[in-house]
Amino acid sequence: MPMQSGPRRSAEIFDATLRLLAERGYERLTIEGVADRAGVNKTTIYRWWPSKPALLGAALGGAPLLRFAVPDTGSLHGDLTALVRALVDVLTESSSAALAAAALGAASQNPELAALVQTFFADRLAAELPIFRRAAARGELPDGTDPMLVIDALAGAVWVRVLLRRLPVEEDFAENLATLLCPRVGTSPAAGGPRDTDGTRGRTG
Amino acid sequence: MPMQSGPRRSAEIFDATLRLLAERGYERLTIEGVADRAGVNKTTIYRWWPSKPALLGAALGGAPLLRFAVPDTGSLHGDLTALVRALVDVLTESSSAALAAAALGAASQNPELAALVQTFFADRLAAELPIFRRAAARGELPDGTDPMLVIDALAGAVWVRVLLRRLPVEEDFAENLATLLCPRVGTSPAAGGPRDTDGTRGRTG
Amino acid sequence: MPMQSGPRRSAEIFDATLRLLAERGYERLTIEGVADRAGVNKTTIYRWWPSKPALLGAALGGAPLLRFAVPDTGSLHGDLTALVRALVDVLTESSSAALAAAALGAASQNPELAALVQTFFADRLAAELPIFRRAAARGELPDGTDPMLVIDALAGAVWVRVLLRRLPVEEDFAENLATLLCPRVGTSPAAGGPRDTDGTRGRTG
Amino acid sequence: MPMQSGPRRSAEIFDATLRLLAERGYERLTIEGVADRAGVNKTTIYRWWPSKPALLGAALGGAPLLRFAVPDTGSLHGDLTALVRALVDVLTESSSAALAAAALGAASQNPELAALVQTFFADRLAAELPIFRRAAARGELPDGTDPMLVIDALAGAVWVRVLLRRLPVEEDFAENLATLLCPRVGTSPAAGGPRDTDGTRGRTG
C-alpha cells in the first residue's frame, strides 16, 4: 500500500513551518520560506497543502507541541492551580509562546485554523474533565458546576492576562485564579470555618 | 496654524479601513485596498501612517466602535451578568464581531496593535472598577478580591467560548458565568445557608 | 522478436502529438499534454524520446501527412503549376496547414527538427527531379537550369505568400508563379508564336 | 507632458530582448531572463508589455536590425542580384541571422509576431517597388510582371536555401537566382533572339 499521506520530507517541512511561525509570526510566514528552510521545492508543498493555514494545521497536528499533562494533585484547587501554571508556562516560555500566540491569533482570521483550534479546545476539555469528576467524587464540586465554564474562564483569564494585557504574571496569579473559580475548598461541613480564617488562601491579589 | 494631524480625508480612510478589516480580516486588509475604497492615493496614506497596524490603530482609536456602557444594576451579580451580555453582543453582532476578532486576533501578531489592545484593556478596566467599588460598598465583595482577575476571567471566558470554541452562547451563559465569578450573593456571616437553598441562582447549566 | 522500437501505444502518442501540434502550435505543444491525450504516462514518452522535437520528429516521420504526389501533366509549366497548387493546398487546408506551419516554423528554432526538415526537402527534391528530366527530354528546359533553384523559388514563394505575408492566394497565383519560373513554355522553334498570342498565360497579375 | 511611452530603460530592455532571442531562440526567451539581463524588475516589463511576443514586437520595431538598403545598380538584374546578396547576408551573418531566424520562425506560431512580420514584408515590398519602376522605365520589365511575385520568389528561395535546407550558399547563387527571375535582359521587340544568344547571362549553375 503506497497510499502516501504527505511528501517524503513531511518532518522537515513541519519543522520548518513551526520554526518560522515562531520566528516571524503567522503573517510573515511564507510558503516559499518554508520550502527553502526545509530544503524542498515550493511545488512539493503546494501539492499536498493548498494554503498556508492548511499547512500550518497539518504541522500543528503532527507536532504535539501544545500538549501538556493534566494534573492530579488530590484537590480541585490544586489541580486548577497547576492547570493555570501549565497554561502560563506554555504561553510564556519562548519555545511555545510564539507558536501558541501565532496559532491562536491566526485562528480568528482563518476558518481552517479556527476548526483546528476548536478541535484542540474540545480535546483539552475532554482531557480535563477527569479533574472535575474526581473533584465531584471528593465532594469538592457544587452541583450544577459547568466544567467547561470553569475551564474557559481559567484559560481565558490566562490568555487575556498574558497575550492581550501583556502583563507580567505575579507569583500568586495561579493560586488566586484557582481560588476565584473554586472558592469552596472543602464543601464538607467543617470547611466553612478554616476558609474564613485562612487568609493565605483568600483573594489577596 | 495648519497643524494638520492627518490627511484631509481621514474620515473616509478610517471608514474604509474598518470596513475592509471587517470584510476581509487583518491579513487580507491592504493599504492599496484602503486607498482605493477611500478614493485617496496610496501615497497619502503612507505619508501619515508608516504601516498597516499603525493605520489600523489610528482607525480603531478614531472610531469608538468597541465602546460599551458600564452597567449599574444595583448588584454585583447583575452588573457582571450585564457585562457578559454586552461582551457577547460585541463579539457576536456582525457589525462589530468581525472587527473585534480581527483586531484582537491580529494583536497577538503585531507589537503596535498589541500596545493598542493593552491600552484598550486598561481603559476598560478603569471604566469597570466602579462596579467593584459599588459592590464593596454594598458589602457584596469579599476582601482581597482582585477586580482585574474577575474581569479577565469574565472577558477571557467569553473570548474563548465565542471566538476560539465558536460555540453558540446559551441563554443562561451570562448568568452562569457571573455566578461562577461572584458566588457570594450575600456576604453576610450566614452566607453559606441562603446560597445553598437558592436554586434559581445556582449553576444549572 | 520483441525488439520494440517504441512504446506499445506509439500510434496514440503520435496521433496525439500531431493533433496537439495542429491545435496549439509548436510552442504550446507540451509533452504532458500529449501524454494526457494519448492516455499514457509522461514517463513513457520520456523513455523513448528525449525531447519535444525528438518526439515530434518521430511523429512526423511516422505519419506521412506532408507527402503529396508529383505531378506529370505533360509540360513543365503544367507540372510547376500543379506543384504550386499542391503546395498551396497543403499550407492552406486546415488539416495539414497548422501542422506544416508549426513544423517548419519550429525547424528554425531547433536543430533536430531542422535535420528532419532538411531530409524532407532533400526527399522532395529527389522526387521532383523527374519533372525536370522529362522537361529536358521534351526540350522545355534551357541548359544550365538548376532544378533545385527553381524548386526553392517555387516553394519559397508559396511559403512567403501564405505563411509570412498571410495573403489570400489568388486564382492565378500558381500559373503566374509557374510562368515566372519557366517562361519558355516551348523552346521549340514553333513555341514563340502561340505564347505571344496567348494572353491568358501571360503575366497579368 | 511626461507622456511616457515605455519604461525608462526601454533601451536596455530591447537590447536584452534581442540578444537573448539571438542566443536562445524564441522558445527559450523568457521575460525573467530579459529583466535580469536588462537590470530591471520583472514587473516593469509586465507593466508595459503584456506578453513575450508583444515585448519582442516592440524590441524589433525599436531596433531596426533587419533593415537593409535597397540597391540601385542600373539594371534590374543587378538590383535583384544585390537584393539576394543582402538577404543572404542578413540570414547568414551571425549578428542578425539568429535574430531573423528566431523572429520569422516564431511568426508562424504567434499571431502578434505574424502581424509584425506582415508589416515588415509590406514595408519591404514598398521599399523595393522602385526597383521595378526603374526597370519598367528602362524597358527591362515585361508587361504584367508582378513585382510582389518576384520579390516573394526571391526572398522565399533564399529563405528555403539558407534556413530550411541549410545549404551553404554558392558563389553564383545570387546571380543565378536573379537570372531565373528576370531572364529577359532585353525586352526589345526582338527579345526572343538576343536572349538565346546571350550565353553569359544564362543559367550556368
Add this chain to the structure above:
DNA sequence: ATATAAACGAGACGGTACGTCTAGTCTTCGC
C-alpha cells in the same frame, strides 16, 4: 489678493511572495 508651504494625485519603480504550470528526473511498485 496673493505668495508660499503643506498636502495631494498620479503613477513608475525595485522588490517579495503568491499560486500555477510544465519540464525533466528519480523512485517505487506491479505484472
Add this chain to the structure above:
DNA sequence: GCGAAGACTAGACGTACCGTCTCGTTTATAT
C-alpha cells in the same frame, strides 16, 4: 525486469501589494 504511476527538483509564468520616489497640482492660510 520492464513499464506504469507519480513524487520530486527546477524554474518561468503572470499577478498582487509592498514601500519608495519624483513630479506637477491643488488648497489653504498668512501676509
